[in-house]
Each structure stands twice: as C-alpha cells, then as structure tokens.
Amino acid sequence: MGHKARTDSNFNLNDLPGTGGRMDILCRCVNSALFLSHDLRRDVVIYLVLLGEPGSSKIVKFDGESVRYLNPDERSSGSLIKKALEKSAGSYWKQSTLGVWIRTGGLEDILRELMDGAENKRMFYLSEDGIDIREIDKKPLLDDVVFVLGDHLGMTPEEESVIKDAGSKIINIGPVSLHADHCIILVNNELDRNIKRDA
Amino acid sequence: MGHKARTDSNFNLNDLPGTGGRMDILCRCVNSALFLSHDLRRDVVIYLVLLGEPGSSKIVKFDGESVRYLNPDERSSGSLIKKALEKSAGSYWKQSTLGVWIRTGGLEDILRELMDGAENKRMFYLSEDGIDIREIDKKPLLDDVVFVLGDHLGMTPEEESVIKDAGSKIINIGPVSLHADHCIILVNNELDRNIKRDA
Numbered sequence: 001m002g003h004k005a006r007t008d009s010n011f012n013l014n015d016l017p018g019t020g021g022r023m024d025i026l027c028r029c030v031n032s033a034l035f036l037s038h039d040l041r042r043d044v045v046i047y048l049v050l051l052g053e054p055g056s057s058k059i060v061k062f063d064g065e066s067v068r069y070l071n072p073d074e075r076s077s078g079s080l081i082k083k084a085l086e087k088s089a090g091s092y093w094k095q096s097t098l099g100v101w102i103r104t105g106g107l108e109d110i111l112r113e114l115m116d117g118a119e120n121k122r123m124f125y126l127s128e129d130g131i132d133i134r135e136i137d138k139k140p141l142l143d144d145v146v147f148v149l150g151d152h153l154g155m156t157p158e159e160e161s162v163i164k165d166a167g168s169k170i171i172n173i174g175p176v177s178l179h180a181d182h183c184i185i186l187v188n189n190e191l192d193r194n195i196k197r198d199a
Numbered sequence: 200m201g202h203k204a205r206t207d208s209n210f211n212l213n214d215l216p217g218t219g220g221r222m223d224i225l226c227r228c229v230n231s232a233l234f235l236s237h238d239l240r241r242d243v244v245i246y247l248v249l250l251g252e253p254g255s256s257k258i259v260k261f262d263g264e265s266v267r268y269l270n271p272d273e274r275s276s277g278s279l280i281k282k283a284l285e286k287s288a289g290s291y292w293k294q295s296t297l298g299v300w301i302r303t304g305g306l307e308d309i310l311r312e313l314m315d316g317a318e319n320k321r322m323f324y325l326s327e328d329g330i331d332i333r334e335i336d337k338k339p340l341l342d343d344v345v346f347v348l349g350d351h352l353g354m355t356p357e358e359e360s361v362i363k364d365a366g367s368k369i370i371n372i373g374p375v376s377l378h379a380d381h382c383i384i385l386v387n388n389e390l391d392r393n394i395k396r397d398a
Contacts, residue, residue: 013215017272024272028230037376038351045275072378073216074273152237177236178384178392179271185377185384192375 001107002026003153005050007058008162009085016078021052023081025151027074028181030081033188034064035072041188047110048081057106060084067099107159112164114146121146123168127155130170133187138194147187149180200306201225202352204249206257208284215277220251222280224350226273227380229280232387233263234271240387246309247280256305259283267300306358310365313345320345322367325382326354329369332386337393346386348379 004021011020016027026048026128033046044064051057060069060081084096093101103109115121122140124130125148148163155163173186203220208217215226225247232245243263250256259280261269269275283295292300302308314320321339322346323332347362354362372385 016274017270022339028227028271031227035381036377037378048292071216072227075213075215128236173392174386174388178388179234179236182231182234182384185381186388189373189375189377192373 001049001148001150001155002051003151005048005151006051006052007056007085008054008067009082010054011082013075013078013082014075020078021077022152024074025180026039026050026081027077028179029149030062030070030077031072031074032181032184034062034067034070040064040067040070047064047114049107049110051106051125056104058085058089059103059105059110061093061098061101061103067124069097070099071189085160108162111146111148111162115166118144120142123148123163123166124171125160125168126150126172126187127170128172128177130172131174133171133190136151136169136171141194145191147184149183152178200248200354200358201246201250202350202351203251204247204350205251206249206255206284207253207390208281209253210281212274212277212281215273217302219277221351221357222277223273223319224379225249225280226276227378228383229261229269229276230271230273231383233261233266233269239263239266243387248306248309249284250305255303257284257288258304260292260302262298264298268296269298270373276331281308307361310345310347310361314365320321322347322362322365324359324362324367324372325349325371325386327371327376328370329332329371332372333388335368335370340390340393344390345385346383348382350379 005023005026006021016024033044035039042065047058047060080097080100084100084102087094087096087102089102089104091104093103095101097159123146173183204222205220205223215223232243241264245261247259278297279296283299283301286293286295286301288301288303290303292302294300299380319342322345372382
C-alpha cells in the first residue's frame with residue numbers, strides 16, 4: 001500500500017521519495033518481492049496500491065514470471081511504475097511493459113480479485129499484533145498465498161476492516177517493527193524454508 | 200564488499216549501478232543494516248569495502264549511533280558515500296558527514312581492526328555452504344559480532360582465505376541464494392529474535 005504514492009506519472013526518478021509520494025518504498029518492495037541472487041522469483045506477483053495525488057487510485061502489478069527490463073535498483077522499478085502510470089488505466093488490467101500491468105482500483109478491488117473463488121487460498125496481514133510467522137501452520141504456504149502489507153503510514157481502521165473481512169490472519173515477522181520491503185524479505189525467506197522450489 | 204564500487208566521487212547519483220560500479224548494492228546494504236520502522240539501529244555499524252576504479256581501495260563506515268542526514272532511499276546513502284569519497288582519505292578514519300567515515304584500506308585491514316584484541320568477538324562469513332543461521336549457537340550473538348558479506352561477484356579465493364584466517368565461521372541464511380542486502384535483513388532479524396533490545 002502506498003498511501004501517498006503518486007497516481008499519475010508526474011514524478012521525477014531523481015526524487016522518488018519527494019515527488020513520487022514515497023514511491024521509493026514501493027520500488028524497494030518490488031525488489032524485495034522479486035529478486036534472487038542472479039535470478040527472479042518466477043512464482044511471485046506483487047501488487048502496488050497507489051493512493052496518493054492527484055487521486056483516482058491505481059494498482060500496478062509486477063509478475064515475476066513475465067517481467068522484463070527490471071533491475072534491482074529503485075530507479076529501475078520506479079521507471080517501470082512511471083511507464084505504467086503513463087497508460088490511461090481502466091477497471092481491467094492493461095500491460096504497460098512486459099510483465100507490468102495497471103488498472104484503476106483500490107485495496108478492496110484487489111483483495112476481491114485475489115481471493116474470489118480460491119477456497120484454499122490463505123491471506124495474511126502483517127501487523128505488530130499478529131502471530132509470529134515462524135509459529136503459523138505451514139501447510140497453507142504450499143498453496144497460493146497472499147500477504148498484505150502497509151507502508152510507513154500503516155493501515156487506516158477502514159483498510160484494516162476490509163482486510164479482516166476478506167478473511168485474513170494476522171501475522172508478524174519478529175519482535176521489532178520493520179519497513180515493508182524488509183518484511184517481504186522475511187516472508188520470502190520463510191516461504192523458501194517451507195516450500196521445495198523446482199520440485 | 201563492492202568489488203567494482205567506484206573509489207572516487209566521480210559517479211552520478213542518477214546512475215548508481217552504471218557509473219558507481221554497482222554502488223546501488225552497497226546503498227541498499229546501508230539501508231538494510233541501519234533502518235527500523237521510524238528509527239535507526241543505533242547498535243549497528245556497517246563497513247563498505249570499495250575495490251573498483253580508479254583504484255586504491257577505500258572503506259566507508261556508517262555508524263548507526265551517530266549517522267545523520269540518512270534516508271532509506273538509495274540516492275540518500277549514495278550521496279553520503281559520494282561525500283565521503285570527496286575527502287582525501289588516509290590510513291586512519293576521517294569523518295565526512297555526521298556518522299559517516301572514510302579511510303584507505305581493504306578487507307584485511309578492516310577485519311584486523313575489527314577483530315584485534317576482541318577475544319570474545321565472533322565473526323561470521325555468509326556463504327551458501329555454511330551452517331543455517333537458525334541452527335548456530337546463539338550465545339555469541341549477545342556480544343559484539345561481525346558479519347562479512349560479498350556482492351554480486353561473491354568473494355575471490357584470496358578474500359576467502361583472508362576471511363577464514365581471521366577466524367570466521369561460515370553460515371547461510373536459508374536454502375536460496377540472495378542479494379547481500381537481503382541477507383542483512385535476515386541476519387538482523389535473527390539478532391532481533393535473540394537479543395533483548397533496550398534491556
């Protein structure tokens with residue numbers, strides 16, 4: 001979630017935090033979600049919910065299986081987000097560059113899309129007052145699983161209601177509160193330890 | 200370790216990967232080492248060993264207790280590294296901005312400085328063939344502890360000899376090979392789980 005993240009392409013890659021409404025946070029989240037050493041996580045998709053100026057919220061999707069032109073630095077993901085925001089977005093997905101997609105919509109829309117018809121799919125919301133990720137039942141992790149994370153502003157009570165109503169469990173990643181991109185690293189590591197890749 | 204990282208200030212903050220010799224990797228390592236949500240890790244120090252063009256290796260130190268003007272984005276740490284490299288470095292530490300220091304030297308110099316006279320200090324080298332960090336004896340983590348990490352090029356056999364001779368244990372952070380900055384997140388999380396902060 002990028003509560004202040006710019007919803008048009010009118011930001012400067014030389015100043016992602018300022019002109020982009022802390023777009024740097026979302027750029028680092030893309031890196032954390034998708035990069036392995038000398039490879040990408042082909043089985044991960046990350047959705048960025050942009051809620052900042054000038055309004056009309058947008059969702060940008062990076063699909064690890066098909067994404068191209070993505071390097072690990074913030075400017076690289078920032079530039080792909082900017083290209084996505086240059087498209088005139090509608091309520092259905094449009095591809096802006098290979099593996100990067102955009103649509104209009106907010107948290108509720110994307111959670112509905114992700115959870116509809118997926119009976120076995122589990123959703124986890126990362127929050128300080130959750131259960132330690134190391135202590136949760138690991139079986140659901142073998143299936144597709146959704147993790148929801150806030151940004152530096154956390155979630156509003158309204159957003160927390162939406163997340164709870166969508167059937168999420170609350171988990172945390174340890175005793176210290178961390179940035180969203182750091183939490184994603186810890187979630188991916190827990191998944192790595194519980195899933196056989198290439199099996 | 201930044202095997203290609205520029206050793207003078209002649210790089211462009213708009214192109215840290217290219218002109219900086221993958222300086223973006225080191226910038227992300229600074230972020231991973233030092234940032235908590237809305238705070239800094241005051242008890243962490245990170246040393247960047249720069250080995251790239253135009254030569255004469257340098258070490259840049261960020262001290263979590265005293266560092267100022269540091270924001271989480273790559274450009275922010277990149278700009279402080281650049282300022283450090285503008286100083287004429289000698290074989291002793293010089294402060295360039297608050298909490299950021301520079302000296303000439305390489306891996307052997309900094310390991311000697313860190314390990315000299317510290318009998319109880321433990322050093323860990325992160326490598327795929329190490330013991331899982333979750334399995335190691337946690338007692339040494341209560342004392343000061345040093346972690347050594349490579350970059351996208353790994354370590355040379357000569358560097359591995361230096362690290363081994365300095366008395367390191369080899370550990371890894373899980374079943375999948377990750378970027379250095381991602382490994383630092385996992386190491387910090389393991390420390391968070393085994394040390395009482397503010398106790």
